[in-house]
Amino acid sequence: MSELTLIIGGNAGQGLESSGAGFCKALNRGGLHVFSVQDNRSRIRGGHNFYLIKTSTEPIVSWTEPVHLLIALTAETVDIHLGKIVPGGAVVYDPSLEIDEDRIKDREAIPIPLPLYDIAGEAGGSKMMANTAALGAVAGLTNFPIKHLLSVIEDNFRKKGDKVININKKVAESAHDHAASKFGDSFKFNMEQQNGAQRMVMNGNEAISLGALVAGCNFVSAYPMTPGSSIFEWLNKHADEYGIVSKQAEDEIAAVCMSVGAAHVGARALVPTSGGGFSLMVEALGLAGMLEEPIVIVLAQRPGPSTSLATRTEQADLLYAINASQGEFPRIVIAPGTIEECYECGGRALNLAEKYQTPVILMTDQFLATSNRTLDKNNIDLGAIKIDRGALLTDDDLDKIDGEYKRYKFTENGISPRALPGHQNAIFKTTSDEHNELGEIVEAADNRIRMNTKRMKKLETALADMNPPKTHGLEDADITFVCWGSTLAPLTEAMNRLNNETSNTANIIQFIDLFPMPVEKVMPVLKNRKRLITVEGNYTAQLGSLLQMTTGVKIEEHILKFDGRPFSPEYILEHLKKLEKRGRNG
Amino acid sequence: MSELTLIIGGNAGQGLESSGAGFCKALNRGGLHVFSVQDNRSRIRGGHNFYLIKTSTEPIVSWTEPVHLLIALTAETVDIHLGKIVPGGAVVYDPSLEIDEDRIKDREAIPIPLPLYDIAGEAGGSKMMANTAALGAVAGLTNFPIKHLLSVIEDNFRKKGDKVININKKVAESAHDHAASKFGDSFKFNMEQQNGAQRMVMNGNEAISLGALVAGCNFVSAYPMTPGSSIFEWLNKHADEYGIVSKQAEDEIAAVCMSVGAAHVGARALVPTSGGGFSLMVEALGLAGMLEEPIVIVLAQRPGPSTSLATRTEQADLLYAINASQGEFPRIVIAPGTIEECYECGGRALNLAEKYQTPVILMTDQFLATSNRTLDKNNIDLGAIKIDRGALLTDDDLDKIDGEYKRYKFTENGISPRALPGHQNAIFKTTSDEHNELGEIVEAADNRIRMNTKRMKKLETALADMNPPKTHGLEDADITFVCWGSTLAPLTEAMNRLNNETSNTANIIQFIDLFPMPVEKVMPVLKNRKRLITVEGNYTAQLGSLLQMTTGVKIEEHILKFDGRPFSPEYILEHLKKLEKRGRNG
Amino acid sequence: MVEVQDYYYPLKPTWCPGCGNFGIWNAFKSALANQNIEPHEVLVVSGIGCGSKLPDYTRVNSLMTLHGRSLAVATGAQLSNHDLKIILAHGDGDGYSMGGNHLIHACRRNIDVVDIYQNNKIYGLTKGQYSPTSDKGFVTKTTLAGSIEKSVNPIALALAAGATFVSRGFAGELEHLIWLIEEALKHRGYSMIDVFQPCVTFNKVNTYQFYNKRVYKLQEENEYDSSDLGAAFAKSQEWGDRIPIGIFYQKKGEPTYQEHLPVLENKSLVKHGLRDSVPEEIKNEFM
């Protein structure tokens, strides 16, 4: 197995994001595995941004901190990341940055001054193409076949025309040759082409979008908000091809209200957003609960409170999502941890919403939403997501209906057969006021009790669809980590390392289905553990609180992070040590 | 002791609310104690509304269900309330309603047909004055001195001029005489004038408003929403006299944002609302948390989800209030249970907000907000609320400042000395983005960790101000009820009855301070109880969940209510029996 | 032939006797019947307020939503099923205070709905606070010394926002209102009908009498040209002894939002059904 971690760092506005994503693709085409991390500031220009790609000949569990190859588009990049360079690693930079080579050599790393701007200029390109040059150089240094990079360039710049394609290709090739010939021998880490299974590269938002598409999503409305909006953008891009109505709304209130209207008449509606936008949606979340409309809100978390660190990551909205909006009504909250689970949940959320005729909140975070990973083509099974429209009445059903149609019929399981407006036999009312089976406004106490109970009943019914947490690692271990969402990846790597040192030191319980909490399925998994530690990207250990509230299990130890950056395996292991020290000292 | 419960029932639009409140005042002027319940529909006309007044020569703990005197302005009123009439009670109605007297007699009650409309008409009044006639009749039937009713009429109609006053007085007097002479002897329950301490009649919203006024509230912004808006209306009415800026906003988002702006420049701002409006405020709640602005939101709960039963009561927003808005930030949540506590909390909330420079949510519900009760004049101590502006820097302080003013200075307890904009020595920035001590936007991880920790630190610091729950009844009892908010009154009555039967059967733990939960102060109160039962106006026992989450104490039994109507002592006792039956049978 | 009776629903309105909402309700039903639209083809989206209860009393599909949000909900419904005739009914508080932003954006998008505002210049359901259309000086329980705000001018606002059908009716002019609603139903695109709706309980100024004395019909003025935006704006400013009702502005032939969407060219979104599969090739995008 050979592994390599690469960082391209520079200023906002230098196009790192698309270069990084493009290079992930190139690596994938070369048969390598990748796991990327995107680190942006909330500004258009200036200030340090970077894109980290871990790549390997074998499947990758998580990104890790040590860096083999640092591409510095600014001097600041070197200052910030040099400390993570491994011995034998290298730093690539344009000589104009005037980097002190000795600092690099002090870390037993190789300084690789490359005239990136000149190379770009000579090929007829602009300064902005220093990126492309850098990637070409990376290929040159690591023996990675340049053809994959060239093919990605072709695909990505197709819309901009042949001229742009050719200049970019020329820049890449020239930098490749330059780097290979001058520094290829001194840099020892390689990324050689692998042959084998065809894989895809995808981030969480893309996987959710694809899952939703496959599950029949045909209505998406949103107001732009990082990191939720790229789901809107993906579905919007595919709208005409796949028959989707996509609407950028005037605000998030309108976005979610549009989804309620769309769902009411029979569309499969999804609304991606982040915390601030979600806050504007909570009134209508309750509306959907009351009207029993199936909508899916994707809540891609970022740090709070308020605007905070707009382009970064956090997991601090869990209890909020579960309790948002006045009064009590059923909702379902799920949070995938891997790209495959994002795909699955994207589809599942739409099914659950329609089956239980109630809002579903699918939670992710910036790390999961934007981190690119390779996955086996077959792991995304387009046939695996089956559309389930629940108790939806077809025109045929309605043709045959006799008697009055009751939209909110009292049923044992709380689910009432659902008609869409437009049929002669089922003219019906819906209202956010308390109502009777016919949807008429009714204030009587007995009706209120029955109707509220009917709605809440759906939470119990839905327990059948709520899965117990997944477990990773062997049954029995000294430490059982408890996590949700994006934390799974770095935590798995941390667990593997612990178990490599001493077998069976650690295992993991990962929660995907968070609300309603299927306590009876959870208890067998949680109980009889030697030591439970939650690992969460927030300040107050919200999953811990949720578990204590629902299962009564109190988890005393936590590894937390709330600096806007994703967990790394190294961070987890380091903080585990701190816990142990604290524990040992009392 | 003599007690009497009176209901005036009729249609929406018949003016029951103001008649009921006026009569409470009259009774108070007669030295009697009152406890009222207002039951309205969410419509302007038609449909049954009623106003219940329990009155007594001794202090009253709660309203109770049995009715002595029913004033029926519609036939429906009789249908609905007849079942609660006590033997010897009476039903007053206009003969035009064609009530079947036998139904009344079957319940051993006295039918009292009184020509209310004719009496009103003869005195020159309109049909709408049947109310006034009815109240006059009540006075006549119960030996209550009519002069108190007349004096309230004078006060209430002062703005409408002498003519209206005189007609109303004439109507009341004539009905009084009619009722006294024809039925005074047969109706045995009396409400005779009492002399003694001077008391006031007040509802929860008025008490909060008064508390806020005394605590220096000088800015109130709101969008009308039942049952929150009467706080706005009260302060608005007193605005010119007491120097308050009151603003009806275009929506609740604007209302709360205005309060943030007002607080920022130094006003003491309060925003009353209910659940739907609160939902629109959660984004700005987080803003206030991030900017560290002191604002107070009064969340007067009504049933949910969504519009539901707009004019009724519920306690289902507790976990929502505690978790609302993305990310993590300090907030304080308190919920008074009595009118006196409403007054206290109205003032205390403003102090806490400014002391901790963070939003405070004061929770009530429609029952507490609108229910009128007598209280001793001295129980409302205008001197007891002392304004505490916390670490607010005066102009003098700022004159002397040397060096740069740091709005978000890192401090041990998380509280940074606060300047108001406008002083030469303290030009400062505030932003909802993560920021450094100077308020400049900063994305660095270490600053984020420190600043987030500083903010969250305030939650720990605030624990010093969070009181343990109150206990009512003797230390030790077989049953310990746990409650919050308006439930206290009926629950106290229920407890008293249990203890009258068998001493020490029951006591009560009442939570006012809910978040941050002062666990160390709570545990001694909660622990070693024989049997804990929460009594809450919601479906899921939210206080129970909160206690399990924060203290680990799991309460297994609950008496819940979510039909939009307030708890009565009778309901609690009946459901206690049901619990026991269930318990006994396994 | 559709009859007014087809819209009969066995629930009695809870509006105060004499409330202007009765007139609007009657006009609404007559216009639909006249246009031969069947109840099951209609979806009435409303907000929260006295007027917003209209669909509760009418045999139509109804979607009574949140205070101020009906236009956003209606937009989603309209774009997903444009075979339904979508009509909004909501108050001045609902539409111009809480919902003001959605109004602006619906206008410029030319969403194909009929939008009826029950404008009583007061908050009815919450018992008498001033509303955005309350006139300066108007005394209510929250403007004890009279309102100090210039009132919202819905007609001017809709014109400025680019609406293609901007009109005003009066609940006391039934025939005229029926005609207006019919014109709005026939219009393709966003159609605003601001209706003067006397609130007999809380607004003692803007009564039937008040309007009877003042309103005159734009379409009876010989020289009025409702395709002239400038003229419409000028008329929108008229308020005093004479107050115009009728169609202030109409721009015909402007494509509606949904007509721009290729997806909806042949049939409405929900008529397409859900796609049954996504071709394997989509994976190439990620390779």
Added chain:
Amino acid sequence: MVEVQDYYYPLKPTWCPGCGNFGIWNAFKSALANQNIEPHEVLVVSGIGCGSKLPDYTRVNSLMTLHGRSLAVATGAQLSNHDLKIILAHGDGDGYSMGGNHLIHACRRNIDVVDIYQNNKIYGLTKGQYSPTSDKGFVTKTTLAGSIEKSVNPIALALAAGATFVSRGFAGELEHLIWLIEEALKHRGYSMIDVFQPCVTFNKVNTYQFYNKRVYKLQEENEYDSSDLGAAFAKSQEWGDRIPIGIFYQKKGEPTYQEHLPVLENKSLVKHGLRDSVPEEIKNEFM
């Protein structure tokens, strides 16, 4: 004398080189200095967006709030301390999409603030989605086939909403913009300045060149009368080869909202201090 330098703050703007926000920023500082307003007297309230970062780079009191909510926050601040000079800076998305409703209501209330819109016809900070002022046909990452919505017309909207000072500037016309901001600062009441702000990164259509070719100054037209609402509305519709900038409309002498409030007659709210006691008589109300 206040100097532009007094507004210097040692943080460099993170705007893209050439961004129109630089021009607005410079004009902003010059206008304040010209008007002899000291930095500590100024409170800049902004939203979220590229332009909204202006106060981060300027020596003023700042209150950077939420996307779309700055006007509501500013209203609270203004009514509580009208000794501060309150100026807003926010984008077209912030102000006309998310914040559209607050705009309408601030106009009609005549809240005494200067409201600067950094109108780049695009969402800058979120990287290039279309905005409410994007023109029909404009291609962005969310309008791949071109926008199908009529754009918001801020000038027309403010006029319709009753604003007393409605103007438009261009970041490329520095002197004119300084003059405009000064006029707005002098105006008592709500003053809108919609500023064309080229976004060099995401809007390749509405560039400096685009505007340089088209803009002309209303106040240089001899016959233009900025007190004529109808004329202003007509001018607001002009868009094409010639685009007007300057003061479209100004109505002087209209009382501001705060001037209506007896409480604020003698001094601003916060200058009153908090009341130290409430007389015992207040209890009579409850007896």
